[in-house]
Every structure is written in structure tokens, then in C-alpha cells.
């Protein structure tokens with residue numbers, strides 16, 4: 421696995437130097453090197469990870485909006501809910517099931533928590549790599565702001 425990782429990194433560097441990164445991304449995104457959450461998933465940017473699966477990773481939000489604020493992302497680069505395909509159904513289910521596990525681990529499953537998928541500008545999506553927010557540890561109002 422180590423050798424495959426080194427090969428992938430070198431391939432990324434080569435494609436970037438040849439300005440072919442978009443082609444790399446279009447391959448289905450083993451890693452989209454300029455995407456911040458792809459880089460977090462790949463361990464290239466430090467993050468407080470609390471869950472690491474084969475396809476899904478979760479880490480604490482850098483600017484928490486609740487005592488517990490976790491982002492659950494797929495390793496695959498998908499920009500938003502709008503970009504999900506039928507093939508991604510199992511992946512989305514894994515994100516939600518990871519959220520369920522994390523909520524239990526953080527001790528908020530019974531008290532309650534909120535799962536949010538901000539999509540595009542009006543909803544305030546700032547990072548164009550799909551991420552499920554898990555917020556817990558306080559009461560949340562409805563409707564949301």
C-alpha cells in the first residue's frame with residue numbers, strides 16, 4: 421500500500437507540473453490535489469480525525485458551531501449533493517451510518533444532534549467537496565437561520 425501511495429503522489433505531482441490536474445480529477449478523483457478536503461482525507465493536511473473508513477473520513481470542524489461539530493466526507497471527490505449519482509447511493513448511506521456511529525461515540529445520540537448538508541451558495545456551502553455536518557452538544561433552533 422505504501423508503494424501505491426508513493427506512486428499516486430508522484431503521479432499527482434507529474435500531472436500538476438504538466439497542468440493536467442483536471443484530467444486527474446475527471447478520472448473519478450482518486451485525489452483532487454487542490455481540494456482542501458481531498459487533502460485532509462489523504463492526510464496531507466492535518467485534521468482532528470475521529471473516524472477513518474475505506475470510503476469515508478470524519479474530522480472535527482476547525483471552526484466549531486457546537487460543542488461537537490464533525491465533518492463527515494467521502495474520500496471520493498464529489499462537489500455537492502447536486503453531483504451525486506445513482507452509483508453514490510451506498511456511499512451516502514455510509515456517510516449517514518458513520519454519523520450515527522460518531523453521535524453514539526460522542527454521547528449525543530440520545531440527547532439529539534443535527535445533520536446538515538449545505539448545498540451551494542444560498543445554503544452557505546464554502547468547501548466544494550460534499551460534507552455532512554454533525555452538530556451536537558447543545559439545543560438547536562428551528563427553522564435554522
Ligand code: 5GP
Pocket residue numbers: 456465467468479480481482483484491538544545546547548
Ligand atoms: P460549509 O460552509 O461548506 O458547509 O462548511 C465547511 C466547513 O468546513 C466549515 O464549517 C469550516 O469551518 C470547515 N473547514 C474549512 N476548512 C477546514 C479545514 O481546513 N479543516 C477543518 N477541520 N475544517 C475546515
Ligand code: ZN
Pocket residue numbers: 452455456457458459496497498548549
Ligand atoms: Zn475533494
